[in-house]
Amino acid sequence: MTGCPSLVFLYRDPSLVVIDKPGGLLSVPGRGPAGADSVVARLRHLLPGCITQPAVHRLDMDTSGLMVLALTRAAHRHLSAQFASQQVVKHYAALVEGVVAAPAGEIALPFRLDPHNRPRQVYDPIHGKTGISRWRKIATRDQRTLVAFQPLTGRTHQLRLHASHPLGLGCPIVGDRLYGTPSPGQGLLLHAAQLAFRHPDSNQWLQFTSPPPFAPTFLTSLE
Numbered sequence: 001m002t003g004c005p006s007l008v009f010l011y012r013d014p015s016l017v018v019i020d021k022p023g024g025l026l027s028v029p030g031r032g033p034a035g036a037d038s039v040v041a042r043l044r045h046l047l048p049g050c051i052t053q054p055a056v057h058r059l060d061m062d063t064s065g066l067m068v069l070a071l072t073r074a075a076h077r078h079l080s081a082q083f084a085s086q087q088v089v090k091h092y093a094a095l096v097e098g099v100v101a102a103p104a105g106e107i108a109l110p111f112r113l114d115p116h117n118r119p120r121q122v123y124d125p126i127h128g129k130t131g132i133s134r135w136r137k138i139a140t141r142d143q144r145t146l147v148a149f150q151p152l153t154g155r156t157h158q159l160r161l162h163a164s165h166p167l168g169l170g171c172p173i174v175g176d177r178l179y180g181t182p183s184p185g186q187g188l189l190l191h192a193a194q195l196a197f198r199h200p201d202s203n204q205w206l207q208f209t210s211p212p213p214f215a216p217t218f219l220t221s222l223e
Helices: 039-046 073-084 158-164 216-221
Strands: 009-012 015-021 066-072 088-097 102-112 119-121 127-142 144-151 190-197 205-209
Touching: 009 205, 015 039, 039 066, 066 073, 066 144, 073 190, 102 158, 119 158, 127 158, 127 216, 144 158, 144 216, 190 216
Parallel strands: 066 190
Antiparallel strands: 009 015, 015 066, 088 144, 088 190, 102 119, 102 127, 127 144, 190 205
16 A cells, blocks of 8 residues: 555554554455555555454544554464453543433443444344443533443444443443534544553563543543
8 A cells, every 4th residue: 555654553563563543544444445544454554564364353433542453363363362351451531422420330231233324233132242331430521521431342333332322321422423413523532542461472461551632631540
């Protein structure tokens, strides 16, 4: 991909990289020419020796923040197993519309893809698969609430649905064009702010942070 924009690397070694994904960029290539640009496509352009499919997890296109990608097959297997067994620690910052009353809680909702409105997910207690997230209220200002989310599962649009659905917080994330009201000139205010896992080679515990652009002091609330 000639002229492909660079990625922001927070960590890089022969087995893996950690990047800070901007909002609006796909994690993996989508369909057609419009979906060609992605984190994976940029990584393969910059590091042509990496494996064909380095992604071990994904962030929604509209979500910004931390992603880890494997450069070898062995690292991909090891990291994928950590995600599958919920050993990876992830914390997200979300600014939601409205005042969340409770201080903290856990949300478990079954949902599935709406085939008539892709990629939107819909609540379905019969055919849906359950997504589970813990959350904590950080601050409230101007009828908006800053929330820390810790997803325990990795379902598509999990945090967006958990925030917006009446059985969740009932407060859509600011700028959510699928589950709330898009804000002109403002993207989705959901950011992967902390990511921690074991290195596939050394087993060393690695932890990375990325301050949310809309809440620069958010990380202090996780300490």
